[in-house]
Amino acid sequence: MLSKILVVIPTYNERLALPVTLSGLFEQQPEIDVLIVDDGSPDGTGEWADEQAQSDPRISVLHRSEKSGLGMAYIAGFEWALERDYEIICEFDADGSHRPLDLEQLLSVARAGEADLVIGSRWVPGGTIVDWPKSRFFLSRGANVYVNAAMGLGVKDATAGFRAYTREVLEELDLSGVQSQGYCFQIDMTYRTVEAGFRIAEVPIVFVERELGESKMSGSIISEAFTKVAGWGLARRRRQLRRLLTRTSALT
Template sequence: MDQPQGQGQLQPVLVVIPTYNERENLEPIVRRLHAVLPDAHVLVVDDGSPDGTGDLADELSAADSRVHVLHRTEKAGLGAAYIAGFGWALERDYAVIVEMDADGSHAPEDLPRLLAALPDADLVLGSRYVPGGKVVNWPWHREFLSKGGNLYARLALGAKPKDITGGFRAFRREVLEKLKLHTVASQGYCFQIDLAWRTIEAGFTVVEVPITFAERERGESKMSGNIVREAYIRVTKWGLRRRGSQLKSLFVRKG
């Protein structure tokens, strides 16, 4: 694995923001982002939002060369939107690719902290569950589900991150180039577990920095029972595969 590189090589930055019916939220989040990171570029990946989010994104792009838009014809899920955005980024010269939600739950003001950690890491996770991280205005059942999902993923996979399901993170391009993104089929927050776990298995350095996660003020959450079930089933399969590989290695050593 390549060693983390110096700060001077961590530009330019692209923030990938997937959208579906986020017209009310998109412009404020882009404005806040550029207030703290004026040089960052934004890629809005819109899944054919019927509320006109894609049209608004086009207007923002026409007025600002730092804003780009990737239109998709249907709602195909968070994972597919990010994979499309990553592919777009890797066709260009971005050194850092960031994941961030459009709904305001990820504070752009926390992003400089993520980027500041990249000189010593390959993937930086914005974490709600490390010292200094917190959740604001979240229903108790959502927080219970989130903490439970993270605990289960850590136990099943033997992974160290305390917030492996979070969707606010910064990748070095070298990570995404090596992860075989065309093989990723996960959706929802399972996609976040999948990408982080692949990064860890590939031997890259993963660190967490604290963030403040706030419940969206406008629009509807995309969380559903299907998303939770997908994560449980896939993480269980990955965990069993990991245990099987460990047992196989043990028998080989003893043999």
Template sequence: MSGSGQEVIGQRGAGALVVIPTFNERENLPLIVGRLLDAMSDVHVLVVDDSSPDGTGDVADQLAADDAAGRVHVMHRTAKDGLGKAYLAGFAWGLDRDYRVIVEMDADGSHAPEQLHRLFDEINAGADLVIGSRYVPGGALVNWPKRREVLSKGANTYARLALGSKIKDITAGYRAFRREVLEKIGLDQVDSAGYCFQIDLAWRTMQAGFVIREVPITFTERAIGESKMDGGVIAESFLKVARWGIEGRTARFRR
């Protein structure tokens, strides 16, 4: 299964929605939204804020009010229940409004909006899911602590081996989906968070037979604020990936 190869996103981002989940990102959010709209002037943005106590939601509302073109939208959620749930809410919002491509992007500046065109180019070339990868030729890490790099590379190696995947950066959070993928892969059954959410969606996309490609990006460690990653998310990823790998091999053996 694959896309038609016909252009689905205009050169300036027309037809695409970028979902940006936030929790305590009031300083970072205006910077990343400004860069994004400068890089892709027709793209739309949905900020999904989990009731940030630092007032990020108010900042998002002001960004939307100040954008005369109506490109910035805001969703306020009443609970902080994880990155995965925030993205799922954003995906549902975008699908209801007929966006052709939906993008995941962090609010902290680690994903360069200036490189978003690389993901869009591959979507227009026929890919169904495009992952902005740190670990393919041309990918790079800037100012990332060595401990985080080792953890990330280890998680990706473990996931590749467990799932039989060829994706180099299956935990990456900078990615673009054709709407057909999100409609097909059973989002109502996803209950994963963090690293595991990204692996989960890529695994479902693989299982459904869609075309997945990776493009190199430069990942830059956040300059403002703190990472939201914790040990519980890592443990969840380890256990779920092991289960998916066993289930996948069992299914292949039965066939």
């Protein structure tokens, strides 16, 4: 029996890229459903998505009145998926950075029950980045080194936005408490998944620099991630120390 799968795609001014992304997804995975979460794109992305949804039952559109960030768009999509009994809920970029061809790798691991969160990783053996400027390469690589040093999550690509969650993970986590955006949202969700005791697997993907539209990366997103990771890291290390001291005292 096939799992009921939803791919959540947040959009803001992705009118040019979204048709290509949807075409590729349905070519590779014709049985999936897609939810487009549009933050009031002024370029007509939401209206175009509505037109597609009218003729294709696999497509749904969730309109939000303002641009309030990637994290809140995904949370809205996750909540929508849980209300409709989807078993595997995926994150996927609209801009062509994630290859539809690679989605099967994530789904096969999730379907087999080998992990509760499957991450499409750029930084495990076999992972590749195509056409990134050096500044982006070092920013992403450095961010993940920093996250592991600060938090010890044991995940090579905690900032990755290509993911497949099982329903059980999203039901367990307190989604209403997630307020992070951008890079930070992905780290936040990874952190919560680890702390809740769920299993994480990483599979290698090919990550391609977008050809259409504009990147949403900004200085405020980077700053948010740096500051919050430091706080989460301290909190996690304190908990680890308390557990160690508790075990030590129990043995003496």
